[in-house]
Amino acid sequence: MCLGSPYCRRVAGNYAEALDLLPGVVSRLHAAGKRAYVATPAAPREADLPHVGRLVDAAAAAGADALEIHNMGVLRIVREKGGPVPAHMGAYANVYTHLAAAVMRDAGAVRVRPNAEVSLGEMAILAREAGVEVEVLVHGKIPLGVTDRCFLLTEPEESDPKCPSACREVHWLTSRQWVLKTVGKGVLSGRDMCLLEHLPRLVADGFRVFRVEGLYETAAYRSEIGAVYREALTRAFAGGAYALEDRWADAARRHAPRGLCNGYCFGTAGRTYVGTVLQDANSGV
């Protein structure tokens, strides 16, 4: 489980801001047999760097298993501290090539999540050549952009009464046939990434780290989609015949009001769905 938000330090319930709560939540996850990762800010300005330093120290002291890092400066801070916590490079770290992944590996990264635009074929090369674990987003909103100015506020965030509640609500951006989701300082895909029907290929290609993105989603989304993927991955790893259960497909459709996609994985536009089972999720949205 990844704690915290890379988008905004003010987002409600951000464990990466409540440093005194980190030891407790990390302990609870460990006691449940889970690993605890902590997200760091994706776009830290100069004024945020002292907080980043404290966050790294707190995550290390709490026994976190890794830090999710999007910004090269943050990676450098972790390295300068002697790498007290392994680094996982996040979606905004812009990992496109094995050479970049190797630079980050040498700076302390043990895992990379390639940029959303990197196809599955490219990810396989990257994993093989750079010698790092590659994390694949299998389900959830695709991160499309990050900024440090909240789109949902009209006043400075310190004084706008809509902060921090505005990004807890759902806000779509629609234009022509396009739908995006805004979370204030981040732009996400309108459609949900879904690789449910492609899991056997991912397993065969050697991928072993799969992410269900639950940021800015409901608890029901996280638990139901998470459970679907746990079951589906177990079956995919078992080998043999693999077919989608109706209840898996129903859950994927039910939690994707703007449809499903998986395009970048196969080299096409991000909003497209490549597959033969769930493509109907996009009809009428």
Next chain:
Amino acid sequence: MAELLASGGSMEMVRAAFDNGADAVYVGATGWSRRRAEFEMDDAAIVEAHRYARSAGKILRVAFNTLPASSEVPLFLARTDALYAAGVRDFILTDPGLMMALKNRHPDTIIHASVGCTIINIQDALFYKEAGASQVVAECRMGKTTMRRIKAEAGVGLEVLVHATTCYTLLGRCTMSSYTKHGHKVDASGKDHFPGSPNRGGLCYRICLTEWDQVGAAGEIEASGVELPNRAYFLADDIPYLIDHGVDTIKIQGREYSVPLVGRMVRFYRELIDACVRDRAGFRMDPWRERMARIVADRDAERREKTAGLIGESLGR
């Protein structure tokens, strides 16, 4: 004194930029820079532009600032080898892995970390310095405190864009365009131009600049015709500050604009910088504003036309 760096989207633009007072011009290698192929140059044109620069005692920088596929790394090395053999030493890159590879292969190359690196704090600047960059481009909204700190402590050159755009999201960290439309166009060398991805092939459909409706969870319209802020700017008031604080390069972006307009922009900034340096104490901005307003109006007209075309292209029109 700060170097004035201008855009070179064609050989004609390279000449116009140098002839109007640029100290350096950047061009994009076809398939490898953050613009589409019509604003980039093949190797023969780059070498010609490099010679033109050298003959005037000036510098040509070649941008390889896309984020390629791993399988394209050998293409990058072969192409930069060829340009190196022709005398080119100045490169603009984004991928830290490519920076290290080029620096290890040709230690006397001069590498600038592109705006696509999204350098927003001093630790970012230090990271790219360690990857081989001797100069970094400040993210477009970087504050003066960070600029001062990088200049004072990072030990790298600092480049500031005075004519560019502040994208809705952080430039270099946005894939909104390719989410809507993305293709593959492999050229004769084997390089994929990734049309639709500004990070990978340079063509951004600027979908942020269309009109959006903000819609709530139940489908209710919260706001109509919402603008996702993406503004072209033309900084002039900050020029004295940039000079005073030792900024190394003042950059004019704009390979996609017309050659006459780029020439006017370069001439404007050249004369402004020279006037400021000549008489810092007596320098006043007011006399420059009317001329600047005319350039900005013409720039905006060209940009509107280009943006409408790009959005139409993304819709397949």
